[in-house]
Amino acid sequence: MNETILKLENITKIYSNGVVANRDINIEFRKGEIHSIVGENGAGKSTLMKIIFAIEKQTNGKIYYKGNEVHFNDSMEAIKNGIGMVHQHFMLIPSFTVAQNIVLGSEPKKGVFIDMKSAIAQTQELAKKYNFDVDVTQKVSSLTVSAKQKVEILKTLYRNAELIILDEPTAVLTPQETEALFEQLKYFKETGHTIVFISHKLNEVKQISDRITVIRNGETKGTHDAKDVTIDQLTELIIGRKLENSYDEFKKPVEDAKVILDVAGLNYAEKGVKKLQDINFSIKQGEILGIAGVQGNGQEELIQIITGLRNKQEGVIKIDGVDVGGMSIYQKRESGLSYIPEDRMRDGIAAEASIADNMISTYYERSDLSGKVFLKTKNIHNEAKRLIEKFSVKTKSENDKIDSLSGGNIQKVVVAREWNTNPHLMVAEQPTRGIDIGSANYIHHQLIDMRNNGSALLLVSADLNEVMALSDRLLVMYEGEIVAYFDSLKGITESQLGLYMLGVEHQSEEEIRGAVYE
Template identity: 50%
Template sequence: MEHISKIYGNGIVANEDVNFNLKRGEIHALVGENGAGKTTLMKILFGMEKPSSGTITLEGAPLEMNSSEDAISHGIGMVHQHFMLVNSFTVAQNIALGIEPKKGLFVDSAKVNDFARELGEKYHFDIDPTAVVGTLPVGIKQKVEILKALARGARILILDEPTAVLTPQETDQLFAELNVLKDLGHTIIFISHKLREVKAISNRVTVMRNGRSVGVYDTDELTEEELSAKIVGWEGGGELEKAPCTPGEVLIRAEHLSYYGGAQVPVLDDVSFAVHAGTVLGVAGVQGNGQVELVELLTRARELEQGRVEINGMDISRQKVRALREGGLGYIPEDRLRQGAAAGASIRENLISCSYYRAPVSGPAGLLSNEQIDAFTRQSIADYEIKCGSGASKISMLSGGNMQKVVVARECSGQPSVLIAEQPTRGVDIGAARIIHQKILSLRDSGSAVLLISADLAEVMKLSDAVVVLYDGRIVAYFPDVSAVTEEELGLCMLGLQRHSPERIQEVTK
């Protein structure tokens, strides 16, 4: 890809004179902050976007792609961060979808299964072709997505945040499989914010910043710290400073929570825990083990079926969301687009959406104070380093990381006594993640109780004082001192391969 530029109709420059090259049989990492232009560049390579200028050549021949179908026909495949699978179909049906072998007018199911099985064996992917995708863990779904691309002849694979929801053990297995693909001559583009994994798996790395490529490096030549500095453009960072915690009174207490939601078996099964003021309790677990339901029960998005929850000593079962907010609850939701922001509203409107009715935003007569709103907006933009034109810009114009900073600024601005942080830095760059992490620890140090739910084990271990592991809707492990546990131990518990005794788990309720 040579001299690629992409300028949208509203004048936004997503890519500016970018050069990007791949070698056959390499794993090439693509890194950069949110809004650096990585996604746009890959959409151009995969035919989802047309460049404003620049050329693409494949093995010396010029390429002009008008669709993803064109890219697939030239051996380019993309595995998106959010899986695009049909959950009610089997593994084999998903892999062969659209290219199924036929027997007369009908799909030949036996050949579909054989095709998927042979493909898995060829690339050393351990799969069951007849398994229904909706019943599978995320690590297996990841394999199905990759095999789906390989089934269509992909020789170049674009992997967007492929390890975002994997345990350490699943990540190790994925890396082994990617190395098999590399040895067979496939070329892999690995997009990730996890620099340790970039170092572990890639041969070369391209760094993007502000829509431009700022360097291509042999991965072995850079330390994680040097790579981080090149991504953000400054020498800063190092380890996040975390003072010892000083536990206070219990501000979140959950007792014997069970939730069925219409299912025959509980999605949550007798879950109890307590979070003290001045501490962060991390909840680790592979996605789909009850984390979403737990958060929605705590934030009143679902009605309690069994059990009791107290926040700041208040039984939440009959409380409105506003009452919880006024009682000191802050909530950073997992999905910033669906739950965390009003896409059609401005940054300033999103920032005051939970406080528009009270001082200082609202005056004695109930009238909004534009002066106070503007001051709060300017302060939030400065404190959280939100990259935007102005507070009047629509939040939908921001990159994912900057949108997340707006959500965090809103939720943390009132110094909540209780913060529920659900995947607070998913999909954000290292600079944005650091700002968010510092704010969470600042709240904890000022006496707030923080419940952190994250699939990122590095984040859980960096921020938490203690950790519980959710597996199959139950707390299966409790680590009262996060400094005494490894990611590998947590990973084994997340996979259900290790469990703690009921007596030890009971300690998290004290």
């Protein structure tokens, strides 16, 4: 049996507002294992990781590291003692090189000056040791997402991390990139490192883990050997109930469906660099068209042009047969467009406003909500209460500030608001990123409900499980082009899609032309 490197004993965290994030958590992490922590958003995973990494302090309980009780004052002290953390949102300086990012704060010196020659040599040696194919002299701004992640991991290894916490490390990776990362994690394990792996992707958790701990409502629901527990059992432990395996049975055909969105000849360049090249597709009522692709391959520009957040250069976009190219965002919404943005905190909500205000922020001018001079406050609150109940938003009151909610509940508010406009066209961009399996399942059902009621849905997601489970038809984008089109997903595997996402495969023009309804 492997020795215990980290032991959490009766860890409890109660915030000043009375919220209990963790309650009597007991977990042992062994040297040289991959140990996953799974649970819903708001279950207490992030708080627990912050306590281990000394960003937060526990209210009660003890932490033992290498057999000794520890009281780290801050994350710098945790790092000095061999604990590293790779956050979901990378903490890199784009204008610095890989080497500069890796050594930042711990630079080798020659006298009083930074010895960059030594920094490059040390970081190159480190990358070689752990089989990371990274050019340490490159600027971070030029790297792919998977390469940036490697840099983050190398940062922790440079500081001699023995225990590494990885928060949602595969969120934006292709299947092939995920497999490559897993090979490296297995190598870390073999060289004596301990990996704490946080993820909502249970198939990956099952594949990579030695042991898995489930947290629900701030309490542990057991630690299991990965080989002894199924994905269905994990799901039930995480959310307290079973989930269906397929959405197909919930989808209903829409009769006499007409084309809602028509995109033709769309081209867009930025500073002379082509971001979108000859994009053509259409979507009918009652269907979900998915777009798969590694982040940064034109999906963001495409969505922003369709929704009016960015001006197009060439091409035509029609909603319900009407050219909306010159319309304002308000006019596009009036024509039946709704939008779930990728970044809910930046683009989806007003963080300082109440839940009620956020619930109606895109249609507050509706006659039942707004009078000639004043808003109809009572009606607004009744509408917010109705949506809170329908979408199972966990809150004490619609008057609470929206940023007091967990990520999953904030996303439910955004989806509820957009669902409530009865859209002709719903553009859903990463609709469940970073939220738990229960909340994601609920949101998926609401998207299918819109589809069944005659909306056309454009779904963009970096999560291949999601895009394959929900989509009726699917496009793949690579370097601003549509490189593949599937009018059915039956028999299509994630690995096949991954080859198109990486630019290894490319369909013929004739096959891709099938994405347009003639």
